[in-house]
Amino acid sequence: MKRNSYKFLYKVLLAGALMSSFSCQKLMDVKPEDQVDIANHYQTIYDANAAVIGIYGQLQGIADRYIVLNELRADLMSPTANADQYLRQLNTFSVTPDNPWADPKPFYKIILNCNDALKNFDIMLASSKLTQADYNERYADVNAMRCFLYLQLGMHWGSVPYVTDPLETVDALKDANKFxxxxxxxxxxxxxASMVSRSLQDYSSTNITGSTSTSLNTTVDGYPxxxxxxxxxxxLADLYLWKGNYNAAATLYRYVSDTGYRNIAGAGDAGYWQYKANWGVFLITYNRAGDESSFLDDNTNKSGWRAIFGNPVQGTDxxxxxxxxxxxxRNFAPVNPFIDLFSNQGGRYLLTSSKLALNTWATQTQANGFVGDARAKISVRTINGQPVIAKPLYYYLNESTLIPTNVLQRQGRWLLYRGSALNLRFAEAACRDNQVKVAYALTNVGVKGVYNGVFPGTGTVPSDVTNIMQTMAPAPYDMDAREGQVPYYRSPWYRQIGTRTRANMPNLPATLFQNNDVTGMENAIVDEDAAELAFEGYRWGDLLRISLRRNDMSFLADKVYNKLVSEGNASASTARAKIMSTNGAYLPFNL
Structure with a gap:
């Protein structure tokens, strides 16, 4: 890591947003300097922890860039009247070389710090300043971050330099002969190859979280x-999904899906809840049947879907x-960037939901007959007469009034990956691995609902469930959802119901799996991605991945075109033509 980068690193540590096992008071005693002698660092495990944490802290600095590039360039997000020319350029695929959002350097700056840290971890291991186990864990965390950043570069810029050597500055990458x-x-x-060789090495098979290190896993200022x-x-599963190795992707998605059952089965139903899109928590639900006004809409009630984005308590649910x-x-840098991007109260209100997204939600019908996909009510709120993307704002807005308690207190949470994304990507991998019925179950009504001897609602489920309510498919698709009372037993997938049922949406047509309709099921998954994961940073990757897989950029181009047409944007045809041109979907790569 470059010597002057330690100033930023210590700021991150002092902020308390990401901490090592140092006590808060000890950290407060550290005085950051512009230049720090590198010889004084990478001496102990705590120095290695500081490097890991500093790098993850730097990721916070590109949170706005991550969301803007992954959502605004797709079909669900649009600029408001407050947006400047550069955001509008992203929206219409008319990016100029000076567009700051199209600058890859912020990604490379973090990558170069990753390279430097990994080099020094090697040195620490060789000099016995890190044990092999401590080295493996910290190397894995930093290497995974580097791979994540490179994936983002590839998604948005297409062809990019790949460098794993430590360099002093990003400017060195301008030498095309060397890089x-x-x-x-x-x-x-x-x-x-990098993930397989290093990031899973000595990685605990029973660990729930990203890091296995006990000194990196702690609680600071109330944040686990x-x-x-x-x-x-x-x-790694996502990388396999992009590459088209669907069975390998599904194997990893399945492993993570079974985390709770593998780790805490027997400790109540919590072991069956985790990462399964289950019927116990985070439902689109109503307190009174048939009464649309009784919609459950608060931050803390675990039964409601909104609590995914607003529950202040990190716990089992x-x-x-x-x-x-x-x-x-709210008390520490870096400042939450989502307030400025999305809020019309204390923010600049630069981006909002596209009309296409709102219209798509509005034309759906829920399983109980209510009009409109109710996830729209949580994802986008009408505040002061304007549509406001609310998912990133629930920690900032008052739970009941949707008015900021204090516009200067900009707390929030960046939700980078969650169970529904895991569930839908598992479905996508299964679909392309010719397991369309499994994909249908994951997306729609759950394993129990599909593999019950009859299609839901069309007949009576047999009393003997020995050979039903389970997929009977080869691994990793061999999911068992059986349950019984006498004798009492619970199978790992018995609570899983799929994202659509959890969202109170009706069944997709059974013909999708009855006819083994891979393309139709994949299209349904992409549509479900839009409804469930809107504005969270997944959309560009989902659309681009499908387009590349099908060798058909019109899949992406048509969705962007339809967004722009629905808003009367005169650049719709030009944007579509740009995406359809060779490498036209990618940003211009300028260092």
């Missing part, structure tokens, strides 16, 4: 740090959905 750009496809190969780190298996999340504390 040539490689294709996105080749980049995926390198990232997978155990979910601050990239979940390595989810990341939120832990059943949250996989990777980083808080923005």
């Amino acid at each position: 040539p750009k490689i294709s996105f496809n080749d980049l995926l190969d390198k990232l997978i 740090t155990n979910l601050f780190f990239v979940n390595k298996r989810c990341l 939120t832990g059943s959905e949250w996989i990777w999340t980083i808080p923005f504390d």
